[in-house]
Amino acid sequence: MGKDIEVGGEFSAKDYHDPPPAPLIDAEEITQWSFYRAIIAEFVATLLFLYITVLTVIGYKSQTDVNKNGDECGGVGILGIAWAFGGMIFILVYCTAGISGGHINPAVTFGLFLARKVSLVRAILYMVAQCLGAICGCGLVKAFQKSYYTNYGGGANGLANGYSKGTGLGAEIIGTFVLVYTVFSATDPKRNARDSHVPVLAPLPIGFAVFMVHLATIPITGTGINPARSFGAAVIFNKEKAWDDHWIFWVGPFIGAAIAALYHQFILRAAAVKSLGSFRSSPNI
Numbered sequence: 001m002g003k004d005i006e007v008g009g010e011f012s013a014k015d016y017h018d019p020p021p022a023p024l025i026d027a028e029e030i031t032q033w034s035f036y037r038a039i040i041a042e043f044v045a046t047l048l049f050l051y052i053t054v055l056t057v058i059g060y061k062s063q064t065d066v067n068k069n070g071d072e073c074g075g076v077g078i079l080g081i082a083w084a085f086g087g088m089i090f091i092l093v094y095c096t097a098g099i100s101g102g103h104i105n106p107a108v109t110f111g112l113f114l115a116r117k118v119s120l121v122r123a124i125l126y127m128v129a130q131c132l133g134a135i136c137g138c139g140l141v142k143a144f145q146k147s148y149y150t151n152y153g154g155g156a157n158g159l160a161n162g163y164s165k166g167t168g169l170g171a172e173i174i175g176t177f178v179l180v181y182t183v184f185s186a187t188d189p190k191r192n193a194r195d196s197h198v199p200v201l202a203p204l205p206i207g208f209a210v211f212m213v214h215l216a217t218i219p220i221t222g223t224g225i226n227p228a229r230s231f232g233a234a235v236i237f238n239k240e241k242a243w244d245d246h247w248i249f250w251v252g253p254f255i256g257a258a259i260a261a262l263y264h265q266f267i268l269r270a271a272a273v274k275s276l277g278s279f280r281s282s283p284n285i
Helices: 033-063 077-096 106-114 120-144 146-151 165-186 189-194 203-221 227-237 248-268 271-281
Strands: none
Touching: 033 077, 033 120, 033 146, 033 227, 077 203, 106 120, 106 165, 106 227, 106 248, 120 146, 120 227, 146 227, 165 203, 165 248, 227 248
């Protein structure tokens, strides 16, 4: 815990020490109820995320279906869909941040694992919970509105006509980089210690990052940037088109998350330089 130091009647920045990296395998956390509570929180949050967002996508398509007297200019539009995704991430990260960290996305979990913020066991179980939550969320949508779900694509991601696989992959990489970079920046404990006089509500910029990325990439891939979101929709819809180029929605987000983690930890935070400096200054050398 940092502490404030009073200098000349004013408060300076808090003392700060980098937290130790999470162990690769933490046997102790497996015995704690808080660990399983966090996994449950990730499952439920991803379920709610897919339920609301997929319903929004299907509702928009049904309202604009001209074959059924829909209005081409009706519905929430791409802007509304982007708001649904960004708004739900804001709400769910706010609700679960203190329990599980509010990942709700295997790519975010993967990036935090690479930065040694979570253990390997926690990362794997989070990803499993997120994928299962996504499947259940889409399953609820199909159970409640089966005809609409089947007729309007089930909210499944897919590469839009006119775009190459490389373009789709690039969109997913860059979009996920923006998201995971925002996660690292918004939750950086060093920033919170240095700028303690400026309260930062981390879920807000994270939600806005999701919103902005959706605006940019919905026309290209429907916007994945979350392998669980793409996987859950593909499993429940389970048509050939849903699985076409599905690898893009795993490879792209994982590459984007890895680049964001390396950029933040080794460029902005200069972790490699710090490690080298500690190595050189060791009295044992």
